[in-house]
Amino acid sequence: MDITTALKEDSAINGTVADGFEPVRDEFAAVVAAEGGDLAAQLVAYRHGGRVVDLWTGPELDGDSLLGTFSASKGAAHLVVALLVQDGVLDLDERVSHYWPEFGVEGKRDITLRELLAHRAGLVGADTGFTLEELADDRVVAERLGAQRPYWRPGSAFGYHALVIAALSGEVVRRATGRTIQEHFAERIRDPYTVDFHLGLPEDQESRFLSAQPMLTTPERTAALAARATGAHSLSGIAFNRNHPRNPELWTLPNHRTVRALGTTSWGGVASARGMARMYAAAISSLDGRAPLLKPATAAAFAQVQSIGYDLVTREHKAFGVGFHVTSEYYPVLGQGTFGHSGAGGQQAFADPRNGVAYGYTRRRFPFPAAAAPENDRLIRALYAAF
Template sequence: MEAAIVNGHCAPGFEGVRAAFERNFREHDEVGAAVAVLRDGAPVVDLWGGHADAAGSRAWERDTLVNVYSTSKGMTALCAHLLVDRGELDLDAPVAHYWPEFAREGKEAIPVRWLLSHRAGLPAPREPLAEGRAYDWEYVCEALAATPPWWEPGTAQGYHAVTFGYLVGEVVRRITGRSLGAFLREEITGPLGAEVFIGTPVAEQPRCADMVGQLSAAQLRERFPDLPTPPVRGIADHPRAGVALALTYLPTGDVNSAAYRSAEIPSGNGHATARGLAAVYAALAGGGLVRPATLEAMRSSQSRPGEVDLTLGGFAPEGSAAAYRWGLGYMLNDRGQAGPNRRTLGHGGAGGSYAFADPENGLAYAYVMNRFGGGTSGEDPRSRALVAAVYEALAGVRGRP
């Protein structure tokens, strides 16, 4: 295989991150990717390389955007926490206080907190989504408002892989009058100069990388043949019923299309540079976005010890998001996928992207790529290798006289 061209820079002492990034192309079939690390707000790693398409006809550039799937959830949650910080949102208030139509089918008392911690019992509506309707915000939110919970809210956690963004995003919209993507851009990423979009403007789309090798819904069913076929009415019908229906909300066949990139699906269609994601997490780690008390709440565990995820339990491999504790919208660092500090907070995305903040070490990290690989939990070996190299470099830099 021809060696990939890697561009960018590493600060003295962080050269090992570049070596790990280059190895990913040789050993893990990387197509195109970027990694960015900031320490105390200053860039110490800013690397990119490879190709933005499967044919190898477009080089991955410094400003290449790429779909980061559920890494988007970290940005979506941050919008809610910014409103908390401003006193405009109470996490313990009922969702229906902000979204009155939500108060149906036994959901009257569900607090906003349970939306952020995957405890609301709403991983999907009870009916499959018609093709193309994932792009219709009003339609999906009405379907969720009319849906009975799949389990008694608050009693269990179950990853809301697709619905998380609609649920949290609609609360943000009801409070601010702005869509989640507009609020993110106007209140967070725009002021930071961070290139992160949920609803990517058409003018920015020519620099989007194409995703390579993503499994379609049909291929996922081939890989997991015991998934039930809708209609399924509840967890009692089949333990993976919610997962099966959630798949109907994933427009997997057109993730490289203008329609998909322009839509707002805040759970999973954010498009970003690694530098942009790292800039947001650096501002969070450095105290520039929310107060310390809000940051502490964001990374406080909302899971019970040993709790199994009702939508992913038994579905995802050991060590994945199925066994993770959740903070308020963030994956907690139980297995060290974000380095040795167990108090980091961040989120990963399907395919392998990952981004996090480590406030205690003043670090922000982001890795994005276009070859669809590992799951959503930061466990992809490409990211694991990069994170290990970052903390090895940090230890070395600190040990210098």
């Protein structure tokens, strides 16, 4: 039976689930109730190339609504890099300066593409920060950081290059191919696989976009955020651009049209959960008669742990593969070799090749804390219990 035709209508939560996946809908309803009933969110999952969960809830939002993806954008950008490595155009163990000669200054000559993509290059931000317009322009970010000295000896440690990593890898792509990550993504992934994920949102799609909303605050949350705060000129402050006097609040970033138009590859994507899940389904599964984008060996190579342990920027335990999160390190129920990327607005998206699963979740209101929303753990466990 084709599972894409086995979807059942549900009246309580909008959308459909395949036979046997009703507990996922029930868990989604419980998440909404726990948020006070007004959560605007989307949840989509594929199994072996068939869509088995397609749910949404909340004011103004439907299954086709587009939301900012924040750092889940990195997954789209680095899927392009994976394809170019698979094609033999890029070599992970080649020096970045081979492709981008101007990069090889200030002690950066020997940084490899693998080290860069594993957040080991020490180029988390600029000494003086960026305006919003500068930060939204990948070429400006790459030019500034390409001339700058790293904040630690490359390869000796790792730290999340939260706002800049795909601008750097994108410059390697541009130097090697003459085309941007945004162009490659549209031509090789978005258009042929009908993936509703945009690194650069056209003006005629703006009516589908819903602006991000700030997290709900309480005295306890305010105190917790204050306790975690670091200085503007700390490594974390630099990485999140807090060292610039006009740095916007993180939750507002996708609400700026210039961000959506440019499709800033580290954090400026726009998608539905349908788009996020379908992108990862296309990466590992046959869709509509098309072969998977990635060969198993490529998917395994990019999912392999490159950096794990104490992250100098977030000051937390983190695990990175090649440009992706090693998602199975965050959700132990997942299969080894799962890769994807979360976003600060609560987004989570990944591919699990061993189980043939692709997952996408997004929400409109910023979660507490800013990261993959905690309800993802509940939703993922319910999904895996259904098969």
